[in-house]
Amino acid sequence: MTDFDVVERSAEIVEATACWPMRARMPGHKDVLTWRVRGRRAVELMNALRPGLSPRRQAQIDRALSKRELDAKRKPYATEVAEMWVLKAAGVHRAELAERYGVKPKSVNALLRGDVRPIEDLLAQASKIAAIEAEIAAAVANDVEWAWLGGLLEGEGCFSFQSLGLHMTDEAVVRRAAEMMGGTVRSQPPRRAGWSPIWSTTIGVARASEIIQHFSGVLGARRSQQLALVLARRPRVKRAPRSPHPIKPPAPRKHRRGYVPPARLARNHEIARRLAAGEKGTALALEYGMTHQNVYHIGKAYRGKIG
Numbered sequence: 508m509t510d511f512d513v514v515e516r517s518a519e520i521v522e523a524t525a526c527w528p529m530r531a532r533m534p535g536h537k538d539v540l541t542w543r544v545r546g547r548r549a550v551e552l553m554n555a556l557r558p559g560l561s562p563r564r565q566a567q568i569d570r571a572l573s574k575r576e577l578d579a580k581r582k583p584y585a586t587e588v589a590e591m592w593v594l595k596a597a598g599v600h601r602a603e604l605a606e607r608y609g610v611k612p613k614s615v616n617a618l619l620r621g622d623v624r625p626i627e628d629l630l631a632q633a634s635k636i637a638a639i640e641a642e643i644a645a646a647v648a649n650d651v652e653w654a655w656l657g658g659l660l661e662g663e664g665c666f667s668f669q670s671l672g673l674h675m676t677d678e679a680v681v682r683r684a685a686e687m688m689g690g691t692v693r694s695q696p697p698r699r700a701g702w703s704p705i706w707s708t709t710i711g712v713a714r715a716s717e718i719i720q721h722f723s724g725v726l727g728a729r730r731s732q733q734l735a736l737v738l739a740r741r742p743r744v745k746r747a748p749r750s751p752h753p754i755k756p757p758a759p760r761k762h763r764r765g766y767v768p769p770a771r772l773a774r775n776h777e778i779a780r781r782l783a784a785g786e787k788g789t790a791l792a793l794e795y796g797m798t799h800q801n802v803y804h805i806g807k808a809y810r811g812k813i814g
Contacts, residue, residue: 509537513661513727518542521552559655561679591615653718656687657725665709666733672709681706689714778802779809 508514518526523542531538544552553568560568587608594604601615659680665672671688675681678694685692685708695705719734726734767775778791782802792799 508541508662509539510661510727510729511540514540514542516727522548559651561677561683563677563679652687653721654725656684657722659684660722661726661730664730666730666736670709670711671715671734672707674705674707676703676705678706681708684708688718775805775809776812779806779812782806783810 514526521542521544523544526540526542529539529541550572553572557565557568591604591608595601595615602612604610604615605612660671660673663673663675665674672690673681673684673688678692682692684690688708688710690708690710692706692708695707697704715734722734774795778795781791782788783806788799788802788806792802795802
């Protein structure tokens with residue numbers, strides 16, 4: 508991700524060994540900060556996150572776990588190493604420690620000897636991780652669904668001045684988010700051949716202000732600032748256009764289309780009869796107060812209707 512504070516926070520939670528930046532691939536793009544977890548720790552993390560993921564992500568995890576045999580060795584977390592230090596100093600036997608933390612008995616002493624950091628540093632790191640987990644748990648009020656939505660909007664959300672939206676190619680994820688946000692799901696065809704269709708959902712400022720309370724303390728600095736801008740903008744109210752005169756509705760039609768009043772019909776018949784008798788169109792136009800083009804048009808239209 509490009510939000511370094513979010514990546515560093517997630518790395519501390521999963522106890523990733525290190526974070527490293529990557530240069531932007533194109534001019535104008537931002538640098539990316541990344542971390543990676545391997546081995547048994549990655550397997551435990553995938554199994555813990557799998558129930559809350561979409562069917563597509565669950566299938567990817569299943570394929571990843573089925574392609575390789577898992578290593579029997581397991582490297583404990585830093586919090587577990589700190590606990591092992593405390594229990595070892597309290598006189599707990601290494602066989603009991605090995606059974607509790609899933610390692611071999613002969614590896615307990617080697618593991619503690621190999622960790623050159625003092626016990627104070629391990630305990631400080633363990634307490635820091637526990638504080639972060641407690642902060643997140645308190646922020647989401649033990650609501651896993653809203654925590655999932657907050658993490659999704661952190662990475663894939665679209666924060667504009669008038670709306671809060673989500674655009675992804677995973678239909679199941681968008682529909683799940685739209686159900687929680689109260690939005691409508693729309694689809695867009697692929698822009699290029701071989702691409703997937705885009706599914707999106709959007710809500711207005713009024714609805715966004717209702718669900719913002721669930722994301723307090725969960726979003727990163729950049730997303731929190733964007734969401735504050737969304738809520739600070741008042742929704743526009745559509746007003747009727749001003750008019751100096753009241754708009755009158757059209758009068759209902761009294762007759763069918765093509766209807767000619769009797770007086771006008773008699774006049775047209777008279778004009779057509781006199782034209783057929785040889786009178787000039789200019790004289791008839793002057794007499795009836797119309798152009799000579801209208802006179803000849805009437806004569807042509809009523810030529811076959813003269814009795």
